[in-house]
Amino acid sequence: MPNFNRRQFIKSLSTATPVLRGIGAPAALSALAISGCSQVNTPNIIRMAVTGRPQMLDPRKATDALSSRVNRLLYRQLIDFDDSFSPIPDLAEWQQLSPTHYRFSTREQNRFIDGSPLTAEDIAATYLSVLNPEFGSAHRGSLKNIARIKVIDNLTVDFHLNEMDALFVGRLVIGILPKRLIEQNHPFHLEPFGSGACRCLSISEQSIVLERRIDKQQLVFIPVKDATVRVLKILKGEVDIVQNDLSPELVNYCQQQKQVKVKFSRGTNFGYIGFNFEDRLLSQLPMRQAIAHGINRQAVIDAMFKGHARLGEGLLVPEHWSGVQGLDDYEYNPSKAKALLKQVDIPAELIQKDKNNQPFIELSYKTSNDPTRIRLATIYQSQLKPLGIHLKIQSYDWGTFYNDIKKGRFQLYSLAWVGVKSPDIFQYVFASNAIPPKGANRGRYRDEVADALITRAAQSDSIAEQAELYRQLQTRLHEKLAAMPLWYEDQYAVLRKEISGYQLYADGRFDGLLQCQKKVTAQVNL
Template identity: 45%
Template sequence: SFLKFGRLVKIYFYTVTVLWKLMRTEKKILKTKSLLILFVLLSQFFINSCKDIDRNTIAIGLNTNPITLDPRYATDAISYRLIRLLYKSLIDFDEEFHAKPELADWEKISPIHYRFTLREKLNEFHDGSLLTSEDVKATYESVLNPEKISPHRSSIAMIESIEVVGRNIIDFKLLYPDPLFPGRLVIGILPKKLISKKHNFAREPIGNGPMKIVDFKNDNHLKLLRLHDNKIIEFITLKDPTVRVLKLLKGEIDLIQGNLPPEIIAWLDQKKSIHVKKKIGNTFTYLGFNMEDPIVGNILIRNAIAHAIDRESIIKYVMGASARKAEALLPPEHWAGNS
């Protein structure tokens, strides 16, 4: 009944509030874990009292909305991951983060001259038009255009000129040598004709990736079509991690992504109906300082702050031993991680 549903919702939110307050103090961590498990059991009761959902899609729960689906402007992680499904770039990376061909192969003609040749089988946009070197040129010139204010402009500022040699061949000439230059060409390629028309790629992306847009009218709900089997993939924003878990257990979503309490992950890992997949990550958490500030601009102050942070305890108690100490910006798995 609606009354029963309302009471359960009230209990749910009250429990979340209590758990959050308890988790803020290290002394009550053991008590928090016990209460959290009890809360999940309560959630299980809540879930079983609801009706099953019948759908024919794959639904993924996200922890935040994508800000934009235009690869020229995306900087947040969610937008970037979705853009990789919608667009292809000239290059990609292997597991050690070495640049490898995606849309194109390349050759280094000189330290300041690189030639890229597009691969024939990948050259078609979702609207049916062919992807050519003209589209590559238009995409990167758009990023380099200071009036467009792309946040990625500085990463390719060494480009002096872009020249179309043939339908599938394009040359990049640089202002100065950059041995890592191929790895900088990670922007998804856009159709030249739509760039000139100022198409709204942020909401209506046209790329040539493994998925294409179906619907993005609601900021919290994105639908993509997976091209190889015509399956609809839904991306639903659920900012509360507990709500994502509830919907996963209920069957309203099939996968969840984003931050989850370590206790919940451990509990889910014990359920036969849930598959928890773990992988070493390459993201990191950091403190940034204003180097022009008279206090934190002093290296002795920054050293003191660094020594005052108990990283071992943060990893053990806050992150549930699901992280590792970062000794540099790059992880050890990166080809330059141990340099």
């Protein structure tokens, strides 16, 4: 299928006026799916089951991934990103007139959902509202370098910065709102009003209903918290699409069902194991290296993900414009891991003996109580045990787990970074001055060399120089195992057979809903 171009799609608008327990999930699905019948397929309604209700449909305040993905359908932004995550024009092209002066010019007359024109005044008003501290936008921090915004004419607006920032253009991802409604304090979170490919028809606790402006196709987002129930609903025909957020077992089960098809695509979500650098053992590089060489990542990918992931190298995928190709692999090598363990200075009081009088050390590993994450933890546990590293798995509800991680109450943990596009993520995650609550340096990693590279990259006015500095930084972080890379998980979607033309994207966006179609079928007993 040719790549779907959201800009071209939207441009064409201008021419158109209970949790199942006690048995395994697949077995439970088989038992339940035989009852009832599928819903009558209505071609003008495509239903997607999502994990919850999008929290914020005002793009100036949206921070969760689900809201951001729905907002992309409702609002247009100044820029978008290409396959290497470099910024490209969406609403506007730009010129850099000086190190601190950018001019954005819209290339055609864009219109809001009521037909009114989108102008430079709307662009300025949107960003000025984000910069207003009384408004309380979480995005204000990334845009605080804006000194002033000046409207030049109906289609042209200038941004003046306090200081040079080579990554500035990539920060302009806020959906544009109409100035007149901003001034009226319109409740965009309840009544979205943008210039995107879709308009919002209704919002309730049960669903959010959008309509594609070009063909009146309705897109319905239905919150279904439980993954097993989401699968059950798509098998019964109550929903048409489920994208991501299923266990590997459920995905494999769906692949065996005749009512649905499963589509995969490469993803960018970076799974990793985090270390506490204030811990006596994990602060030592040989200890971290021993763990890295003691876990068979490829075997986990093959067993858990059926090959639908690829080995991770750095936080940014290698194809990113500042990514690194060919970082040294921490290959599975138990012999090397044992040799590295002998280099670790282990206090005598931390050495224990098993029933066979063999010495071992115990490390706590914290994870959420998600079944897949617990299964992964048990795999790591079984792989590290022969080395003399015993993992004590501690699983908690998400809120407790995440709070412990932010506060540094862990030795080892595992999480994933989702949808990362800009390399300034390294300042947020690995800088010495970014320890929570000032950032997300949860492992308390401190490295003068890394700090210097982060600072130099941020101060550079050359994208080429930045790319080189960020590559040096990633090489350094990889060598020091600031975090242990696991894998980049594939994106996937489970689709009813009636759905065609659905496209997946590496960052998990829902843009595939803008061009997919639904075929009419008769009601069928299951």
